[in-house]
Amino acid sequence: MKRTTGQDRAVTRNWRPATRAVRGGTWRSEHGETSEALFVTSGYTYPDAETVAARFAGDAEGMTYSRLQNPTVAMLEERIALMEGAEACRAQATGMAAMTTALLCQLSAGDHVVAARAAFGSCRWLVDSLFPRFGITSTTIDARDNAAWEGAVRPNTKVFFFETPANPTMDVVDLGFVCGLARSRGITTVVDNAFATAALQRPMEFGADVVAYSATKLMDGQGRVLAGAVCGSEAFINDVLLPFQRNTGPNLSPFNAWVVLKGLETLPLRVAQHNANALKVGAFLEGRVPRMLHPGLASHPRHALAMKQMDGPGAIFAFEVAGREQAFALLDALELIDISNNIGDARSLMCHSASSTHAGLSAEARAEMGVTEGLLRINVGLEDADDLIEDLDRALIRAGL
Protein backbone atom coordinates (compact mmCIF):
# COMPACT_ATOMS: atom_id res chain seq x y z
CA MET A 1 0.00 0.00 0.00
CA LYS A 2 1.33 3.36 -1.02
CA ARG A 3 -0.08 6.82 -0.82
CA THR A 4 -0.34 7.59 -4.51
CA THR A 5 -1.94 10.97 -4.28
CA GLY A 6 -1.59 13.41 -1.46
CA GLN A 7 1.93 12.50 -0.38
CA ASP A 8 3.17 16.04 -0.40
CA ARG A 9 1.21 18.13 2.08
CA ALA A 10 2.58 21.32 0.54
CA VAL A 11 0.78 20.35 -2.67
CA THR A 12 -2.42 18.86 -1.22
CA ARG A 13 -2.97 21.93 0.95
CA ASN A 14 -3.49 23.89 -2.26
CA TRP A 15 -5.98 21.47 -3.76
CA ARG A 16 -9.39 22.95 -4.23
CA PRO A 17 -12.38 21.29 -2.48
CA ALA A 18 -13.60 19.15 -5.39
CA THR A 19 -10.10 17.74 -5.89
CA ARG A 20 -9.76 16.94 -2.19
CA ALA A 21 -13.11 15.15 -2.24
CA VAL A 22 -12.13 12.89 -5.15
CA ARG A 23 -8.41 12.40 -4.56
CA GLY A 24 -7.68 13.00 -0.90
CA GLY A 25 -6.09 10.09 0.95
CA THR A 26 -5.84 7.67 -1.96
CA TRP A 27 -3.49 4.77 -1.25
CA ARG A 28 -2.90 2.08 -3.86
CA SER A 29 -1.78 -1.51 -3.60
CA GLU A 30 0.68 -3.09 -6.06
CA HIS A 31 -2.30 -3.77 -8.36
CA GLY A 32 -2.75 -0.06 -9.04
CA GLU A 33 -6.54 -0.16 -8.62
CA THR A 34 -8.29 3.11 -9.55
CA SER A 35 -11.05 2.84 -6.95
CA GLU A 36 -9.99 2.54 -3.31
CA ALA A 37 -9.53 -1.07 -2.19
CA LEU A 38 -11.73 -2.54 0.52
CA PHE A 39 -9.70 -4.31 3.19
CA VAL A 40 -12.10 -6.53 5.09
CA THR A 41 -9.59 -7.86 7.59
CA SER A 42 -9.36 -7.70 11.35
CA GLY A 43 -5.70 -8.72 11.62
CA TYR A 44 -2.37 -8.51 9.77
CA THR A 45 0.61 -10.80 9.31
CA TYR A 46 4.29 -9.86 9.51
CA PRO A 47 7.36 -10.88 7.52
CA ASP A 48 9.26 -11.65 10.73
CA ALA A 49 9.13 -11.34 14.51
CA GLU A 50 11.33 -8.23 14.59
CA THR A 51 8.74 -6.35 12.50
CA VAL A 52 6.04 -7.13 15.07
CA ALA A 53 8.18 -5.65 17.82
CA ALA A 54 9.06 -2.59 15.74
CA ARG A 55 5.42 -1.86 14.80
CA PHE A 56 4.18 -2.29 18.36
CA ALA A 57 6.98 -0.03 19.60
CA GLY A 58 5.95 2.58 17.04
CA ASP A 59 9.34 2.41 15.34
CA ALA A 60 8.03 1.03 12.04
CA GLU A 61 5.00 1.98 9.94
CA GLY A 62 2.42 -0.69 9.30
CA MET A 63 -0.82 -2.23 10.43
CA THR A 64 -1.19 -4.37 13.54
CA TYR A 65 -4.92 -4.81 14.23
CA SER A 66 -8.01 -3.18 12.73
CA ARG A 67 -9.09 -1.60 16.03
CA LEU A 68 -5.82 0.36 15.73
CA GLN A 69 -5.49 0.82 11.95
CA ASN A 70 -7.08 -0.41 8.72
CA PRO A 71 -6.01 0.79 5.26
CA THR A 72 -9.54 1.52 3.97
CA VAL A 73 -10.45 3.38 7.15
CA ALA A 74 -7.13 5.27 7.01
CA MET A 75 -7.91 6.46 3.47
CA LEU A 76 -11.24 7.84 4.67
CA GLU A 77 -9.58 9.55 7.62
CA GLU A 78 -7.03 11.25 5.38
CA ARG A 79 -9.69 12.42 2.97
CA ILE A 80 -11.94 13.86 5.70
CA ALA A 81 -8.99 15.63 7.37
CA LEU A 82 -7.99 17.17 4.06
CA MET A 83 -11.54 18.33 3.28
CA GLU A 84 -11.88 19.78 6.78
CA GLY A 85 -8.50 21.51 6.77
CA ALA A 86 -7.68 19.55 9.94
CA GLU A 87 -4.31 18.08 10.88
CA ALA A 88 -5.84 14.70 11.71
CA CYS A 89 -9.06 12.70 11.75
CA ARG A 90 -10.23 9.38 13.18
CA ALA A 91 -13.30 7.59 11.85
CA GLN A 92 -15.93 6.30 14.28
CA ALA A 93 -18.67 3.67 14.06
CA THR A 94 -21.53 6.20 14.06
CA GLY A 95 -22.13 9.89 14.57
CA MET A 96 -22.99 9.24 18.20
CA ALA A 97 -19.79 7.22 18.66
CA ALA A 98 -17.98 10.30 17.30
CA MET A 99 -19.71 12.68 19.74
CA THR A 100 -19.21 10.34 22.71
CA THR A 101 -15.54 9.75 21.89
CA ALA A 102 -14.79 13.42 21.17
CA LEU A 103 -16.26 14.40 24.55
CA LEU A 104 -15.41 11.55 26.92
CA CYS A 105 -11.80 11.26 25.71
CA GLN A 106 -11.09 14.67 27.25
CA LEU A 107 -13.57 14.98 30.14
CA SER A 108 -13.11 13.80 33.72
CA ALA A 109 -15.15 13.92 36.92
CA GLY A 110 -15.20 17.50 38.17
CA ASP A 111 -15.20 19.06 34.69
CA HIS A 112 -17.96 21.35 33.45
CA VAL A 113 -19.40 21.55 29.92
CA VAL A 114 -21.40 24.36 28.33
CA ALA A 115 -23.71 22.93 25.67
CA ALA A 116 -26.30 24.30 23.29
CA ARG A 117 -29.77 23.33 24.40
CA ALA A 118 -30.98 22.94 20.79
CA ALA A 119 -29.26 19.76 19.67
CA PHE A 120 -29.73 16.29 18.27
CA GLY A 121 -31.70 14.26 20.85
CA SER A 122 -28.88 11.82 21.65
CA CYS A 123 -26.37 14.67 22.02
CA ARG A 124 -28.66 16.17 24.65
CA TRP A 125 -28.89 12.74 26.34
CA LEU A 126 -25.10 12.59 26.65
CA VAL A 127 -25.03 15.97 28.35
CA ASP A 128 -28.19 15.62 30.47
CA SER A 129 -28.20 11.93 31.40
CA LEU A 130 -24.76 10.37 30.88
CA PHE A 131 -22.36 13.06 32.12
CA PRO A 132 -23.91 13.38 35.61
CA ARG A 133 -23.26 9.66 36.22
CA PHE A 134 -19.55 10.36 35.84
CA GLY A 135 -19.44 13.58 37.83
CA ILE A 136 -19.33 15.88 34.80
CA THR A 137 -21.60 18.89 35.24
CA SER A 138 -23.11 20.98 32.47
CA THR A 139 -25.03 24.13 31.66
CA THR A 140 -27.31 24.13 28.62
CA ILE A 141 -27.92 27.51 27.05
CA ASP A 142 -29.59 29.28 24.15
CA ALA A 143 -26.55 29.04 21.87
CA ARG A 144 -27.74 31.94 19.71
CA ASP A 145 -27.13 34.26 22.66
CA ASN A 146 -23.44 35.23 22.79
CA ALA A 147 -23.80 36.64 26.31
CA ALA A 148 -25.22 33.30 27.50
CA TRP A 149 -21.95 31.57 26.54
CA GLU A 150 -19.95 34.09 28.55
CA GLY A 151 -22.32 33.88 31.49
CA ALA A 152 -22.15 30.08 31.64
CA VAL A 153 -18.36 29.77 31.86
CA ARG A 154 -17.05 28.51 35.22
CA PRO A 155 -13.47 28.05 36.39
CA ASN A 156 -13.77 24.29 35.67
CA THR A 157 -15.36 24.65 32.21
CA LYS A 158 -13.45 22.32 29.93
CA VAL A 159 -15.58 22.04 26.78
CA PHE A 160 -18.10 24.00 24.67
CA PHE A 161 -20.33 21.62 22.69
CA PHE A 162 -22.79 22.69 19.99
CA GLU A 163 -24.03 22.16 16.47
CA THR A 164 -24.75 24.81 13.85
CA PRO A 165 -27.21 24.87 12.21
CA ALA A 166 -28.87 22.93 15.03
CA ASN A 167 -31.22 20.00 14.69
CA PRO A 168 -34.12 20.61 14.12
CA THR A 169 -34.72 24.28 14.89
CA MET A 170 -31.94 25.54 12.60
CA ASP A 171 -30.46 27.76 15.32
CA VAL A 172 -27.26 29.31 13.97
CA VAL A 173 -24.39 29.73 16.43
CA ASP A 174 -21.83 32.54 15.96
CA LEU A 175 -18.75 30.37 15.34
CA GLY A 176 -16.21 33.21 15.43
CA PHE A 177 -17.50 34.58 18.73
CA VAL A 178 -17.97 31.28 20.57
CA CYS A 179 -14.68 29.74 19.40
CA GLY A 180 -12.85 32.99 20.20
CA LEU A 181 -14.31 33.08 23.71
CA ALA A 182 -13.30 29.44 24.24
CA ARG A 183 -9.75 30.12 23.06
CA SER A 184 -9.41 33.09 25.41
CA ARG A 185 -10.48 30.92 28.40
CA GLY A 186 -8.54 27.75 27.51
CA ILE A 187 -11.76 25.86 26.73
CA THR A 188 -11.95 23.24 23.95
CA THR A 189 -14.75 23.67 21.40
CA VAL A 190 -16.38 20.55 19.98
CA VAL A 191 -18.59 21.38 16.97
CA ASP A 192 -21.06 18.86 15.55
CA ASN A 193 -20.94 19.79 11.83
CA ALA A 194 -23.27 17.10 10.48
CA PHE A 195 -25.82 19.46 8.92
CA ALA A 196 -23.31 21.48 6.92
CA THR A 197 -20.29 19.18 6.32
CA ALA A 198 -16.94 20.57 5.20
CA ALA A 199 -18.50 21.28 1.81
CA LEU A 200 -20.44 24.18 3.37
CA GLN A 201 -18.78 25.09 6.67
CA ARG A 202 -15.32 24.52 8.13
CA PRO A 203 -15.56 25.46 11.83
CA MET A 204 -11.77 25.30 12.25
CA GLU A 205 -11.49 28.40 10.03
CA PHE A 206 -13.35 30.17 12.87
CA GLY A 207 -11.13 28.74 15.60
CA ALA A 208 -12.93 25.49 16.51
CA ASP A 209 -10.64 22.86 18.07
CA VAL A 210 -12.56 19.66 17.35
CA VAL A 211 -15.12 18.96 14.61
CA ALA A 212 -17.24 15.84 15.00
CA TYR A 213 -19.42 14.24 12.37
CA SER A 214 -22.25 11.94 11.73
CA ALA A 215 -20.99 10.76 8.31
CA THR A 216 -24.26 8.82 8.07
CA LYS A 217 -25.84 11.96 6.70
CA LEU A 218 -24.59 14.04 3.76
CA MET A 219 -21.11 12.46 3.68
CA ASP A 220 -22.51 9.04 2.74
CA GLY A 221 -25.31 10.96 1.07
CA GLN A 222 -27.40 8.02 -0.06
CA GLY A 223 -28.74 6.68 3.22
CA ARG A 224 -26.69 3.47 3.25
CA VAL A 225 -24.37 3.22 6.26
CA LEU A 226 -23.86 4.60 9.75
CA ALA A 227 -20.50 6.31 10.18
CA GLY A 228 -18.80 9.07 12.15
CA ALA A 229 -15.55 11.02 12.37
CA VAL A 230 -13.64 13.32 14.70
CA CYS A 231 -11.19 15.93 13.36
CA GLY A 232 -8.65 17.89 15.37
CA SER A 233 -5.02 18.82 15.76
CA GLU A 234 -2.42 16.05 15.62
CA ALA A 235 -1.80 16.58 19.33
CA PHE A 236 -5.48 16.20 20.22
CA ILE A 237 -6.06 13.17 18.01
CA ASN A 238 -2.85 11.33 18.89
CA ASP A 239 -2.51 12.18 22.57
CA VAL A 240 -6.10 12.62 23.77
CA LEU A 241 -8.49 10.83 21.42
CA LEU A 242 -6.47 7.80 20.29
CA PRO A 243 -5.71 6.32 23.72
CA PHE A 244 -9.46 6.43 24.42
CA GLN A 245 -10.52 5.10 21.01
CA ARG A 246 -7.97 2.29 20.79
CA ASN A 247 -8.97 0.92 24.16
CA THR A 248 -12.73 1.42 24.00
CA GLY A 249 -13.19 0.45 20.32
CA PRO A 250 -15.87 2.65 18.71
CA ASN A 251 -14.24 1.92 15.33
CA LEU A 252 -15.78 2.16 11.89
CA SER A 253 -16.00 -1.03 9.82
CA PRO A 254 -13.87 -1.03 6.64
CA PHE A 255 -16.94 -1.64 4.51
CA ASN A 256 -18.74 1.40 5.90
CA ALA A 257 -15.55 3.46 5.48
CA TRP A 258 -15.40 2.42 1.85
CA VAL A 259 -19.02 3.42 1.24
CA VAL A 260 -18.39 6.86 2.75
CA LEU A 261 -15.18 7.25 0.68
CA LYS A 262 -17.29 6.75 -2.43
CA GLY A 263 -19.88 9.18 -1.07
CA LEU A 264 -17.33 11.92 -0.45
CA GLU A 265 -16.25 11.93 -4.10
CA THR A 266 -19.55 13.56 -5.00
CA LEU A 267 -20.15 15.56 -1.81
CA PRO A 268 -19.44 19.07 -3.23
CA LEU A 269 -21.53 18.28 -6.31
CA ARG A 270 -24.44 16.87 -4.33
CA VAL A 271 -24.40 19.62 -1.73
CA ALA A 272 -24.60 22.29 -4.44
CA GLN A 273 -27.78 20.67 -5.78
CA HIS A 274 -29.22 20.11 -2.27
CA ASN A 275 -28.66 23.85 -1.62
CA ALA A 276 -30.46 24.88 -4.78
CA ASN A 277 -33.38 22.48 -4.23
CA ALA A 278 -33.77 23.42 -0.55
CA LEU A 279 -33.84 27.12 -1.46
CA LYS A 280 -36.47 26.60 -4.15
CA VAL A 281 -38.67 24.41 -1.93
CA GLY A 282 -38.16 26.80 1.01
CA ALA A 283 -39.20 29.82 -1.06
CA PHE A 284 -42.38 27.98 -2.08
CA LEU A 285 -43.28 26.92 1.46
CA GLU A 286 -42.58 30.37 2.90
CA GLY A 287 -45.82 31.70 1.44
CA ARG A 288 -47.86 28.70 2.58
CA VAL A 289 -46.98 27.94 6.21
CA PRO A 290 -47.09 30.13 9.33
CA ARG A 291 -43.37 29.87 10.17
CA MET A 292 -40.17 29.00 8.33
CA LEU A 293 -36.82 28.10 9.88
CA HIS A 294 -34.48 28.17 6.88
CA PRO A 295 -30.99 29.69 7.18
CA GLY A 296 -30.94 30.38 3.43
CA LEU A 297 -34.00 32.67 3.55
CA ALA A 298 -33.91 36.32 4.60
CA SER A 299 -36.67 35.59 7.16
CA HIS A 300 -34.23 33.53 9.29
CA PRO A 301 -33.14 35.70 12.24
CA ARG A 302 -29.49 34.83 11.63
CA HIS A 303 -29.58 34.63 7.84
CA ALA A 304 -26.65 37.03 7.39
CA LEU A 305 -24.48 35.22 9.92
CA ALA A 306 -25.39 31.83 8.42
CA MET A 307 -24.38 32.99 4.96
CA LYS A 308 -21.12 34.43 6.33
CA GLN A 309 -20.19 31.13 8.00
CA MET A 310 -21.58 28.78 5.38
CA ASP A 311 -21.09 28.49 1.63
CA GLY A 312 -24.78 27.60 1.25
CA PRO A 313 -27.82 26.75 3.36
CA GLY A 314 -27.65 22.95 3.05
CA ALA A 315 -30.34 20.32 2.48
CA ILE A 316 -32.26 20.62 5.72
CA PHE A 317 -34.74 23.12 7.08
CA ALA A 318 -37.80 23.17 9.30
CA PHE A 319 -41.19 24.85 9.32
CA GLU A 320 -44.23 25.03 11.51
CA VAL A 321 -47.87 24.31 10.99
CA ALA A 322 -50.55 24.91 13.63
CA GLY A 323 -50.06 21.73 15.69
CA ARG A 324 -49.50 17.96 15.76
CA GLU A 325 -52.81 17.19 14.01
CA GLN A 326 -51.96 19.42 11.03
CA ALA A 327 -48.36 18.14 10.92
CA PHE A 328 -49.50 14.50 10.81
CA ALA A 329 -52.16 15.32 8.17
CA LEU A 330 -49.52 16.92 5.96
CA LEU A 331 -47.11 13.98 6.33
CA ASP A 332 -49.87 11.49 5.55
CA ALA A 333 -50.89 13.39 2.40
CA LEU A 334 -47.43 13.24 0.79
CA GLU A 335 -46.97 11.06 -2.31
CA LEU A 336 -43.33 11.60 -3.24
CA ILE A 337 -41.55 12.85 -0.12
CA ASP A 338 -41.09 9.99 2.35
CA ILE A 339 -41.92 10.10 6.05
CA SER A 340 -38.50 9.43 7.58
CA ASN A 341 -36.40 10.76 10.42
CA ASN A 342 -33.16 10.33 8.44
CA ILE A 343 -31.40 13.25 6.76
CA GLY A 344 -28.62 13.84 4.24
CA ASP A 345 -30.12 11.37 1.78
CA ALA A 346 -30.58 11.88 -1.97
CA ARG A 347 -34.28 11.26 -1.27
CA SER A 348 -36.49 13.96 0.20
CA LEU A 349 -37.56 12.98 3.70
CA MET A 350 -39.79 14.67 6.23
CA CYS A 351 -40.48 14.05 9.89
CA HIS A 352 -42.29 15.37 12.94
CA SER A 353 -39.44 15.99 15.38
CA ALA A 354 -41.46 16.06 18.63
CA SER A 355 -42.71 12.48 18.11
CA SER A 356 -39.52 11.04 16.57
CA THR A 357 -35.95 12.43 16.90
CA HIS A 358 -36.83 14.44 20.02
CA ALA A 359 -39.45 12.12 21.53
CA GLY A 360 -36.98 10.96 24.18
CA LEU A 361 -36.73 14.44 25.74
CA SER A 362 -39.14 15.85 28.27
CA ALA A 363 -41.91 18.15 27.04
CA GLU A 364 -40.20 20.99 28.93
CA ALA A 365 -36.87 20.34 27.20
CA ARG A 366 -38.62 20.29 23.83
CA ALA A 367 -40.46 23.53 24.56
CA GLU A 368 -37.24 25.20 25.71
CA MET A 369 -35.51 24.13 22.46
CA GLY A 370 -38.38 25.30 20.27
CA VAL A 371 -39.40 21.81 19.16
CA THR A 372 -43.12 22.58 19.00
CA GLU A 373 -45.94 20.14 18.21
CA GLY A 374 -46.34 21.75 14.77
CA LEU A 375 -42.65 21.56 13.78
CA LEU A 376 -41.73 19.54 10.70
CA ARG A 377 -38.20 18.99 9.45
CA ILE A 378 -37.45 18.32 5.81
CA ASN A 379 -34.36 16.94 4.12
CA VAL A 380 -34.62 18.24 0.58
CA GLY A 381 -33.18 15.58 -1.71
CA LEU A 382 -31.88 15.49 -5.26
CA GLU A 383 -35.19 14.93 -7.05
CA ASP A 384 -36.42 17.70 -9.36
CA ALA A 385 -37.40 20.57 -7.06
CA ASP A 386 -40.58 21.18 -9.08
CA ASP A 387 -41.81 17.66 -8.33
CA LEU A 388 -41.15 18.27 -4.63
CA ILE A 389 -43.05 21.57 -4.74
CA GLU A 390 -45.99 19.92 -6.53
CA ASP A 391 -46.02 17.16 -3.88
CA LEU A 392 -46.05 19.69 -1.02
CA ASP A 393 -48.67 21.85 -2.75
CA ARG A 394 -50.98 18.86 -3.26
CA ALA A 395 -50.40 17.61 0.30
CA LEU A 396 -51.07 21.04 1.85
CA ILE A 397 -54.39 21.24 -0.02
CA ARG A 398 -55.34 17.63 0.85
CA ALA A 399 -54.52 18.27 4.49
CA GLY A 400 -56.72 21.39 4.41
CA LEU A 401 -53.78 23.72 5.18
Ligand SMILES: *Cc1c(COP(=O)(O)O)cnc(C)c1O
Ligand atom coordinates in the same frame (compact mmCIF):
# COMPACT_ATOMS: atom_id res chain seq x y z
C1 LIG B 1 -27.64 12.10 12.99
C2 LIG B 1 -26.95 13.05 13.85
C3 LIG B 1 -26.12 12.61 14.88
C4 LIG B 1 -25.93 11.14 15.20
O1 LIG B 1 -25.36 10.43 14.15
P1 LIG B 1 -25.55 8.84 13.92
O2 LIG B 1 -24.69 8.57 12.74
O3 LIG B 1 -27.00 8.61 13.69
O4 LIG B 1 -25.09 8.16 15.17
C5 LIG B 1 -25.47 13.55 15.65
N1 LIG B 1 -25.63 14.87 15.42
C6 LIG B 1 -26.43 15.34 14.43
C7 LIG B 1 -26.55 16.80 14.23
C8 LIG B 1 -27.10 14.45 13.61
O5 LIG B 1 -27.89 14.91 12.63
